[in-house]
Amino acid sequence: MELVVSAITGDLVNRFISFLIKKYEGQENLEQKMVERLQHLLLRVHMVVEEAEGRYISNSKMLLELKRLVDAMYHGYHVLDTIKSRTTTLCISSGEDEEVSSSSSSNTLSSFTNSVNCFGATRSNATNRDELASALDNLETMVSNMTEFVLLLGSCERMFRGPYDTHLYIDNFMFGRQVEKQQVMSVLLQENLPDPFAPAVLPIIGISRVGKKTLVAHVCSNERVRSHFSSVLHLNGENICKMEYDEASIPAGPGRTLVVVEFASDIDDESWQKFSSSARRMGRGSKIIIISRIEKLTRLGTVRPVRVNSLSLEEYSYLFKVLAFGSTDPEEHPRLASVANELAVLMGGSLVTANVCADIFRNNQNVEFWLHVLNKYRNVVASNLSTFREHPKLRMERDRRIDITKLVSTSTSAPLHLMPPHCGDDDSTRGLPKVRFGDLIAGSAVVPKEEFELVARESRIPPYKKFLNVAKFSDQLKSSRRQHRRPSPSNKRQRLD
Structure with a gap:
């Protein structure tokens, strides 16, 4: 009798183990198919994003949709990277590598990296299947609703693409900022309304070393922007208060002028008023760009400011x-x-x-x-x-x-x-x-x-x-x-x- 019970028990255990193995293998196969599907969708979305980057987009709703596409794309890449890292045998934080010198510092850093990252968002230890499914569902939704965006994109004027823009040199290009770049160009290429001789003022606000000046320089190097303005004048905000606003202070003429002013500190309204009044002497359709990390300077703008935030x-x-x-x-x-x-x-x-x-x-x-x-x-x-x-x-x-x-x-x-x-x-x-x-x-x-x-x-x-x-x-x-x-x-x- 004991032999029969032992045989039945052993058979049940073997069946249970076989069931678990098949279930695990099924889950692994399912996850692999989801990963392959995610890679396919990322390829399609990335193709559309690159095409959008090479077009002039002035429609604000299209820019909003482009921003959503970009966010979904990089989130998908991040989930994919996390899944691949999970399968790697290397454990960077394990004891086989060099350790942090003090235990208190190690505990502080561990808390930092595992719970709250320095971008201000909570972060789990590993991306699980739910996160993969969520990223996949998000991208599938974006792709299914992408038809109208692609059709409208085809009617947008194409930019001139040179070696600089096609990223032949990997460390010589401005990464991302597709939406911000399009927003700045849209303002620069528009007419000034209601007074065409009153220069539109565009504030570009962001924290230190986030790429504000690089964004402006990249926009100014665009062929259409260069041909739109006859001259580009760079000024220091601290010198505006000291300037004597005579006829030679700001160039006057029939051509449009783009003035880029960088502020390290705030400016009083009286000094700015004198400067902006003098700027009216510039050609019709001239523009002023304010670059600063001071939020208060948005009050000087005549159009909606462009905020350059840290990358996600x-x-x-x-x-x-x-x-x-x-x-x-x-x-x-x-x-x-x-x-x-x-x-x-x-x-x-x-x-x-x-x-x-x-x-x-x-x-x-x-x-x-x-x-x-x-x-x-x-x-x-x-x-x-x-x-x-x-x-x-x-x-x-x-x-x-x-x-x-x-x-x-x-x-x-x-x-x-x-x-x-x-x-x-x-x-x-x-x-x-x-x-x-x-x-x-x-x-x-x-x-x-x-x-x-x-x-x-x-x-x-x-x-x-x-x-x-x-x-x-x-x-x-x-x-x-x-x-x-x-x-x-x-x-x-x-x-x-």
């Missing part, structure tokens, strides 16, 4: 992988792709950092090197979260110093801090030693013993800005603070963030 996590991750891999196919290097995915989250959307890391990654596509850089930046983020309770990118946006000691060494050397940035077209006149940010990250730079200037990034496309930061050691920072501190009883409570 999905867009940023896609951009970083395109830049980091260059002509190499990420599919052939899943371990490197996993490193790139985690580093994209840690960098928090910084375009400067993404370009710097991508430059050194393209020249050295070695897993150990990528992991070494990842661990360095992981330590930097953890250190700033532990000390300041803020991500380095957020501190940079708020003009606060950043602790970059872990980029230099893990030894007990004096803490090194990166001061708020400044920009320049030429080399700084400070006379300090200069170190390239990429060399510092790669570990090939000889770090000076005193303060030095860190060349964070030199743009390869207009407006060819060079982003500069001064790096100071902690003892020099304290000395500088004492030097600039005013004698006051309350000074003992002052603290430099």
Whole structure:
């Protein structure tokens, strides 16, 4: 009897195991089919988005639909990348790799990466089948409703496409911003109503280092925009208050003039009124673009402002992988792709950092090197979260110093801090030693013993800005603070963030 019961039990167990195996295999096959379907839809949507990028679109509803297509496309790519990363045997955060130096910093960083990313959105540990189904359903809906958009797109005038626009050089193009670019061009090419001699004022507002000047430079390089305006005048907002508005202050003539004004601080209404009154002398159909991160300056606009926000996590991750891999196919290097995915989250959307890391990654596509850089930046983020309770990118946006000691060494050397940035077209006149940010990250730079200037990034496309930061050691920072501190009883409570 016991033998019969044992045989029946064994048979039931074997059937149950076979059922689980078949169910698992069925789920795996279903997921694989969903992935293939997602890849097919992404190809179709990407084709339409690229075609839209090469057309002049002035219809605001079409721009809204284009924005939805772009968001759905990058979300789909992000889900696809996460699924592929899940199948990779590499576990970047495991103990077999280098560990973060302190347990408290590690816990802070773990909380940061697993629960809330620096783009402000909650983030799960892994993309599951529900997320895949959601992305697939979203793209299928977009594709099914895409017919009218494609038909209307065919009636839009095609842009001239040169080598610059066709992305022959992967690091010489402006990524994304399709909708923002179309919005700016639409305003520039319209007539000024109701008074054609009163220049339309377009504010372009966004946080520091988000690509506002690059967007304007890219639009100004467009052939149709160049032919529409006889001249482009670049002004500094701080100088407007000092200008003498005589006949020579602003060019007058029959041709249209585009004036681009960059504001680092607010301007009083009286000074702006004098400037705008003088600007009426410009040709019919002239325009003024305001570039600033100050929201209050939108009051000066005569048309709806264009806001340049940080890239979403999905867009940023896609951009970083395109830049980091260059002509190499990420599919052939899943371990490197996993490193790139985690580093994209840690960098928090910084375009400067993404370009710097991508430059050194393209020249050295070695897993150990990528992991070494990842661990360095992981330590930097953890250190700033532990000390300041803020991500380095957020501190940079708020003009606060950043602790970059872990980029230099893990030894007990004096803490090194990166001061708020400044920009320049030429080399700084400070006379300090200069170190390239990429060399510092790669570990090939000889770090000076005193303060030095860190060349964070030199743009390869207009407006060819060079982003500069001064790096100071902690003892020099304290000395500088004492030097600039005013004698006051309350000074003992002052603290430099």
